[in-house]
Amino acid sequence: MTNAFDPLHADRTVLLVSLKPDTESVDRLVAAGWHVVHAKTAQQVQRTVERGAIHVGLVQLPLECSSQQLAELESCISQSDVAWIAEVRPGQADNPSVRRFILDFCFDFVTLPCHDERLTILMGHADGLWALRDTASHDHDHDHEKAAVAKSTMIGQCEAMQQLNRGVDKCARNEAPVFIAGESGTGKELTARAIHDRSARAKDAFVAINCAAIPPSLLQSELFGHERGAFTGALQRKIGRIEAAAGGTLFLDEIGDMPHECQAVLLRFLQEGTIERLGGTGPIKVDVRIVSATHVDLMAAIDAGRFRMDLYHRLCVLRLDEPPLRERGGDIKLLAQHALELYRRDGARKIRGFSSDAISAMFNYSWPGNVRELINCVRRAVVMAEGRFITAQDLGLPGMETKAGRTLAEIRCDAERAAVREALARHAYSLSSAAIELGISRATLYRLLNSSGLRDESPSQRHPRGVAECDEAGSDPAAQHRIEQMAP
Ligand SMILES: Nc1ncnc2c1ncn2[C@@H]1O[C@H](COP(=O)(O)OP(=O)(O)OP(=O)(O)O)[C@@H](O)[C@H]1O
Structure with a gap:
């Protein structure tokens, strides 16, 4: 020894x-x-x-x-x-x-x-x-490979996700256009990929384009391509995304934001199965499966004249609906654990999991940014956490302070600490007087001071009079x- x-x-x-x-x-x-x-x-x-x-x-x-x-x-x-x-x-x-x-x-x-x-x-x-x-x-090597696969895995066991999964399988066996509706960050692109991966087209390209992220003036040439000299600055021929997806799947994300003139050209392609590059001389046949998605209410966009009804019917032959995260029950925990697996290595410490207050904070939050928000939140917590378990505080969810998430033990502990602190201040840090006021023995007050960290916390002038080292192990030499x- x-x-x-x-x-x-x-x-x-x-x-x-x-x-x-x-x-x-x-x-x-x-x-x-x-x-x-x-x-x-x-x-x-x-x-x-x-x-x-x-x-x-x-x-x-x-x-x-x-x-x-x-x-x-x-x-x-x-x-x-x-x-x-x-x-x-x-x-x-x-x-x-x-x-x-x-x-x-x-x-x-x-x-x-x-x-x-x-x-x-x-x-x-x-x-x-x-x-x-x-x-x-x-x-490391093996883990990196696993992480890449894990990122494209659809996690979810709740009834709504099981239904979605069955829908993906049905869509994968079919060639008709699929429309995916759902709030932002619910996993629409992941679902589109799953349809492609489970379909006979899996060996060919999956090409995604975000219609809202490309300036309206460029979207048409991005989709259909152009010939050299088609417009000022077109220095060489460019193959569009539709052609690039030949044999595979084209995912049109945020289709609700597509400009009107582009909608007309897309409709023609869906009807005829051919495209014409800008400045081109004739139609080109392209075999591509279309999956589209949007987080906006397309019916409202149609009513407002912002989206063509005929295009909607062409795109929405099959339809899948992504459930918002707040309606996925226990999947919240599964997804949080999945995110932890993905980003575990980003933290300075090896994080083992989530404390129970973190789990209840996640269940009590409404997740307006859905799965994307949850993944980012866990990723941030992995970096910021100081313990082996991610706590509710590490997650830093809005409104957490006033909602559930603190255990009864924590609430009691804080109340006890505050009562001891105030009693000591009232009695000029005399332990005996503070103990009498609190209705506890001096020994219990010693113990409270130690366990609540109040002894370590006080600056020297505030150290309670008579606080001695309370080394209980010392009683057994x-x-x-x-x-x-x-x-x-
Ligand atoms: N069921 C799921 N399992 C695992 N990860 C998921 C799941 N759903 C979504 N994700 C992840 O959440 C993030 C957002 O997903 P995705 O981009 O597919 O959402 P989206 O609905 O297309 O978003 P937006 O409407 O903003 O385009 C991605 O990192 C994706 O991998």
Whole structure:
């Protein structure tokens, strides 16, 4: 046993997070060859993890585990890339907050008393898996390939997405033009690609053009191409997008924004199956399948005279509707996990998932920008997150502060912290008087100060009078020999 952390021990070091270490478990780990390092605060955990490659941790939940203590333990362990094993008392896992803590932040858990080898086997298992994960994360080439495939995968299991998927299969077996309606960012282009990929045309080109992104004066030549000298600046022949998609699929995105004169030429192509390049001398037959989409209400555009009814009927032989993200239920979580897989590597830390407050914040948000907004939001959170789990705060969704997303434990913890802070200020930082006013013992107030971080937070002149180092592990000198104590 040493009193200083030794990185050479890192392979068999377990980081013990506990307010009062349970010496039996420590003895068992030491006997099995583990080096045990003890930490009580988030800062101590952070420092220890940064000083050596610690892979596994044991977090011991106190007998009467208050929500405040749970929140403190949560902030300790959520900041590190360590596989945590929770040690709980019988019946403790029946408490929903404890269950959530284990599910969100821990690799596994053991229930005391743990007389057999379960704990050490679990430690070895967690350590082994950590090493596997680490090796896997170096496998860049394969991952890049997988990421490219993943980007074109349509994720979704809700009823509306299953229906859409069946619709894609039907459209893929047919040659008729398909019109895809849906709000911006719902995945219309992805659906158009899926139709192409599942069709007999898959081996030929899929060409997409955004009709709203090209100036009206250029759209016609972009679609149909032009001959050399067709207009000033046409220095050479240009093949249009329709010809470029020959044998394959042409995806006309934002068709609702197509200028009127272009609509007429497109209609002719749909009727006759031929195009004429600008400045060209005759029609050219082109075999291309048309899929179009728009986020605008085409019926309203037709009523307003902005879109031709006859063109609409030509384009909309088959129709698919993309459901907005807010109506996809559990798919929100699936898509968030998919986005995390895509951008996991962008973060400084290895993110393991989403905390439960992040999940409920995502379910409570209306996602006006749909899947695109969700993907960007997760991507940003991966970069900004400081812990191993993306929290609601990392997501930064509008309106989150006032809506659900904070657990009851967090709300209680904040209320307790505020009450303690105010009582101390009223009593000139006299612990005894503040404890009397709050109706708690001095010892409980000590504990609250430690667990709420108020002791670390106060500038020196505000330090409560009489606050001493509350090193509960110190009450067992034998334990001090077996466990390395982190300096506060
Ligand atoms: N079901 C899905 N599974 C996985 N990714 C999806 C899904 N739907 C959309 N995406 C992703 O969301 C982003 C936006 O999708 P896409 O461009 O297809 O939407 P859109 O409806 O065509 O948008 P716009 O109306 O702005 O043109 C893309 O990155 C796409 O890969």
